[in-house]
Amino acid sequence: MKKIGFVGLGNMGAGMAMNLQKSGFQVLAYDLDKDKIKELEKEGIQDCESIKEVTEQVDDAVITMVRNQAQTEDVIFGDNAITSADNHNVTVVVMSTLNPTIMEDLEKKVSAYDLNLLDAPVSGSLSGAEKGSLAIFSSGAQEIKEQLKPYFEAMGSHIFDLGDKIGAGQAAKLANNLLLGINMVGISEAVKFGNSYGLDEEDVLDIVEVSTGNSWAANNWGEIKEYKNNGTLDAIYKDLTSVIAESTKNKTFVPVSGLVLNVLHNSMDSEDNSNK
Structure with missing residues (x-):
């Protein structure tokens, strides 16, 4: 069973993580709301004590689904965050809605840690997150998009490939x-x-x-x-x-x-x- 990381289990994130778990992936999750994690643990999702712990156990990717730029940067670069983990075969998949300029800046910063970045915001509201019918707008390296496509297919029914340029998805x-x-x-x-x-x-x-x-x-x-x-x-x-x-x-x-x-x-x- 492939292990996928997921950070940010709000209304949208919880549904997305659940659909990954239901599709046969082991979701390693982190959220500040531990009550939310406890609910999802009943469905097989594994709680981790830090984002670093999530990152060190995943096979190839950590999904971030948080509210804004500051939270996204904290998930990637903060204490016990993605970049602090000893796992450099990881792609950071930003599924939050930010903007193209922010994504371009994140790409430069992430590359300094020998990590990959994929731009993949979503649309479809809460109902789409729960049903696994989201639209996903992906941009970034073609090889990585192909590698992570099974994850996207577990969460969405309309997967758009918008080319290699980070920021196009945003x-x-x-x-x-x-x-x-x-x-x-x-x-x-x-x-x-x-x-x-x-x-x-x-x-x-x-x-x-x-x-x-x-x-x-x-x-x-x-x-x-x-x-x-x-x-x-x-x-x-x-x-x-x-x-x-x-x-x-x-x-x-x-x-x-x-x-x-x-x-x-x-x-x-x-x-x-x-x-x-």
Whole structure:
């Protein structure tokens, strides 16, 4: 049984790790939430005391699925982290959503430790993580992508090979989440407009579902309405901020991105004020 490392067992990570375990791989896991680990141990996932311990036991890869750049760098370069382990045949698989610039910087830093890096963010929400139906956007060395493909197939049903350049996977994920943000704002305004003429939200959504305005956001509006600050809404806001920063760097004109970011910002402020 091949051993695969997994760091970050939040809502998405837990489902992904479980599907790896169910597919016949031995998952060696680390998370600060030990209660979460205890739940997953019942399914065969093995708890490790440190990321270093995870890394020293795996056959070929450690997956990181944490929230942001700081956490990702801590997993790779921190105390008792991946780079502190005596195992240099390991690929660090970043499945978190960061941005292309961050991934390019990580590639340079990781190469100094004779480790490999693969860029492989995911899309498909919590339901996709639990069902093993995620879309995975992979970029990096072709040989490594082929080697790790069985892991990806255990977690996703749509595996995209986006070439050798680290950061391309992140660019694809950000492009997708830009469109998600646009659709979220669009559905919200469509429902509001319909309401002003006495149309119920359910009627508007039923019409959109069979018409040209349909989208994943429309079909999953019930789930999206539950997005909260300090959770998925924060993640989307972070991603749109990255889109604008990367577009500024590349001199790419994306005016709608800024508008959607402002709408989300105001929405998040309203939620914060209502909770005070």
